[in-house]
Amino acid sequence: MDQQLKAIVVEPLERLSLDVAAVDKFVSELHNPEITIPANGGDVAERNYRMLAAVLASCGKIGRGEIAEFIRKKGVPGYVPTQGHIASAFAYVPHALRGLTQGELRRCVLFARASLFLGQMTQLSDGMSLLLERHP
Template identity: 40%
Template sequence: VQAGVFKNVAIVGGGSVAKLGMKFAGNLKHNMPITEDQLGAIAIVIGENDGKSPVIRLDAIGKHDIAAGSSAQAIYKKLIVEPLERIGMGILDIDKFAVELHNPDITEPNGNGNVPRNNYRTIAGMAVLRGEMDKSKMDSYEDKYGMPGFSPTQGHIPSAIPFLIHARQMIMKGEIKNSMFVGKGSMFLGKMTDLSDGMSFIIEKNNSRKS
């Protein structure tokens, strides 16, 4: 779109019936209702800069190459720290981080824990190590800069993007000025290959920046 090849591009992705069926066992084991009861899908339209809608920072795209390693520190260095450093920003300069937004009501009964919370604690830990935040504020980091997991858990569906429409609305209302979306490679595939990859991007308030 920025290059002028197309005026509008639609990105469409769907969940998986097979993945939908993988999640009910934990609920039944704990005598809970089946919470993974919908097939997730996403559609996004990226268009030309209209002077008012939030814009994507093309100078701060994060890319985690497989060769960079699969530790949490290596992943977040590539996806968060390095893109922010390129534009002179720190971790606390991002108002909201969207990470893996799996609904913990689905993942915890299956033994996978609270995935978003674990991600936010890792980001907070990196902010502490970088001297951007005091360790005493780690427990409150999720409340201020993150959000509870709310997404269906099928494949790529929960990977940050479900927050996009909410981020757009919050930016348009002036509630936040920016948001960073961090998508990591599939945990399932990662367990099979011991490899990881991912991408990240920032959207921000439109200040007539042609991005």
């Protein structure tokens, strides 16, 4: 299991007594696959959603048979130029704010994890998550 994803997504939701169903969108690195696939980077957003869904399934938060549906309903396809793992999730903020203020969303989690370069250089990892929630 990816301990970092568990630490930045699963555990914060547990501390807030929120389950996966309480979050409308999980937003990760939204790198545009039209850029990353030809550069042999693959579809970064899809890969992150698959990893998150696998972690959620291994924690019993979703069923293994729900992984594809989770990715389809709660993920966001990549659309931004490559610009760093944390910054690329931030590009969704205007869309989240619109969804939260217009009632399409109740909650949205932005998350980014592990810079491979930083990890190789320092043997440390970085990551963060941010819960955006509609004001009642």
